[in-house]
Amino acid sequence: MSAEATKAQERPVTAELGKEFGLSAEEYQNALDILGRTPTFTELGIISVMWSEHCSYKSSKVWLKTLPTTGPQVICGPGENAGVVDIGDGDAVIFKMESHNHPSYIEPYQGAATGVGGILRDVFTMGARPIANMNALRFGSPDHPKTRHLVSGVVAGIGGYGNCVGVPTVGGETNFHPAYNGNILVNAMTVGVAKTDRIFYSAAAGIGNPVVYVGSKTGRDGIHGATMASAEFTEDSEEKRPTVQVGDPFTEKLLIEACLELMETDAIVAIQDMGAAGLTSSSVEMAGKGGLGIELTLDTLPMREQAMTPYEIMLSESQERMLIILKPGREEVAKAIFDKWELDFAVIGHLTDTGNLVIKMYGETWCDMPIAPVSNAAPEYNRPWEPTPKAADVDDSVLAGYSADLGDTLAKLFGCPDLASKRWIWEQYDSLVGGDTRFMSGQADAAVVRVPGQTKAVAITTDCTPRYCLADPVEGGKQAVAEAWRNLSAVGALPLAITDNMNFGNPEKPRIMGQFVGAVQGIGEACKALDFPVVSGNVSLYNETNGEAILPTPAIGGVGIMPDAMIAVGIAFKNEGDVILAVGETANPYGGHLGQSIFLREILGREEGAPPPVDLAVERRNGDFVRGLIHEGLVVSSHDAADGGLIVTIAEMALAGGIGAYLTGFDGASPRVLFGEDQGRYVLAVRPDVAATVQEKAKAAGVPVTVLGETRGTSLSGRGGDIVSLKRLRDANETWLPSYMAAEL
């Protein structure tokens, strides 16, 4: 390859080419104005990814700024690779959730696998050893011809990557809805721990300091991946398969160990992974944050393919690569570590005082442009938006004609795609490697993972109820945060902070932008009221195909802390004769909130009404009460009452423990009371000898607590006899997903 051959591959830089690269006419003109000349082909490529929605957050930034991001526990909020929160004793928890939606639809295995790889790098690049992975997945209707293939590929990809790197995948959530038929969501979250005095940031410093490339070699995969993620899908989107990256978890595992080893020395000034927009975003962001220039000479950069051009190298999204600014003279120390782990190591440039990004290769300069003006000129739009019209709650007329047997209704609910057991999925994930997993998916409302070498543990959950968000983005955003906070409290953890992964449709449509704005408002309100700030996040827009948008899905990843992993409480009933208590009230004007409930959709066939409102003060009071009881050792089993309402919550606890329930608290109750999805509620099982104490404490705290019955037998039963056997519920619950995946349905 030569300069001449490179030039022969380049195309004339015009507004047309800019458009092809995703720049609007106005943005293209702006680039010309900043440079005072026509950009080179390489420069245009770099500018287009820097200004892509994916990298610049141009539609969302103005709203994201309104979110609460601080608190006494926050060490580092949004803006770095991941959020950092103090967990005491000189330890920090570092975490983030990120989407890999577009690639996962086009190539599910690699799309999901590299999603996991990318989020792992965001966390270990800050100095943390990853201790847990989570994920939030949304697929289209089970009847859609692609759904089975996508579930199969995504799950295998997440497992294939996470299992190999040796980080346990401890939980997540999976929903199905036709709105995701053309745009699935794959949101992956990593949680790591580090010492508070050994946290690494990305701002470059020190003119002349060497810029080092480590990890995998660069290939032609993923070029313009960030641009793809910034546009709607059309019929021909599958032709974009070459923009999907290919993951190598083995190299990632070596990279984790090598980077953590290097971090134990004092050689590093700054470090960042090469994620979206690869070498472009890492070099520009690192130099930009440090207010410096950077000069790269790409001839010695490790390449996987021959005859690569500077444009291709700068835009490649090849995986498992990091960029490091070293202290002067530490190249040998660092190289020895990467040699030990058999990873590529190359000094590819140095920091300068020019403020420019300079790219040299084949003896010529292909890019020489000022970083700050280009970064600062990244567009920021206050896009027009329309508030989502409020829906009224459904009244009792929806129940007219419903007279099904309660046991039949429960069996049907437990076998519906959203409530069916996801065992088929989570048994493909190594949830135990590391030996620190106390609870994983299905065992408790939040995963609980001990901090290695200590007794304390972090609790982790991912939550969002998209059907609520569609009906009312503000309440839905609030609910997502409240549910995450509740799930952490339900295991006994003190909620600390969240990461938000905002998945929406095309922001250029005011209706969609209104969903985004509403969700941000709701999230912000809940975060403030619950002292639960946002410390990291990711925005994925343009989740639309042929004009059909996904349900608004602001997925929330919540993290909490508890002093001892062994105080955590799971959902399973443990003993016969425990008293079953409901904490919180079921009392909207109709006596139980059915609007947008699972019961309404699955049993009555209606998706309508307002979502249940969240009273944040009540939420906090009830959660603090439950957490307090758990810390006092008074709770045997604990589960928040969410999808499906109180009766489904109790049945889930019974199934998890293999012990039934004799229910006395529902005599004559309407389906509203049984299946209403009112917020801020928990179901607890306590030993009979402490039930009175718990009720007294509740009274003192002003928390409504009602006795629903006791744990007993192998069925759900009441004064009228058996309602449904656990065996029937288990069969319904465990059969659906495996049968569906085996194409038996």
Place this chain on the structure above:
Amino acid sequence: MKAAIVVFPGSNRERDAVAALEAVSGTKPHLVWHRDTELPKVDLIVVPGGFSYGDYLRSGAMAAHSPIMREVKARAEQGVRVLGVCNGFQIITEAGLLPGALMRNGALKFVCRVQHLRVENTDSPFTKKYAKGQIVRYPVAHGDGNYWTDAETVKRLDGEGQVAFRYVGDEARADPRGNPNGSVSDIAGIFNAKRTVLGLMPHPEDAVEALHGNTDGKPMFEGLVEALS
């Protein structure tokens, strides 16, 4: 008891093995890098789980040819106890310390769950603290755990007491499922002829403390400490 744990690029359960050995024996095991050619003087060598060399070739095939494995084989011949777990089982089988082979799981999917096992032979330092026929629960977490050998060898392994653990399942248990991977004759773990080498797919090291949900793996390490101290 002094122990060494061999670490390959891609090993990922060495920390679990360290924790289990240290908790039971009170002594920190040595970690030995795959490119080393010598082992310290130890009573037990553990080849841990993970994805050595990414398992991009047949699982364990690359690691079996790494420099340290020559030394592991030599020590095994001298009678030093060797425990290969999961990827470690694959590696020591590929290295010829045990008969048979480990193939892709029958269902072609990775499987992670707590699995019931039956202890088949207690006449070894690994299994002496269990009762013959005892049902124990260890987690499994593997994609290539489908043990295969021909019928004649299975018969010989049974006859010579070389089958250490079998997968079992029945309706009376919390999880009724048996064989998770299609292994021939439900074999979960086997000994060499002298019962000084044990390879098994399930993870006793992830079942040693209350946090793990059960401590059925602890007696394995207690037995080793008792026999080798």
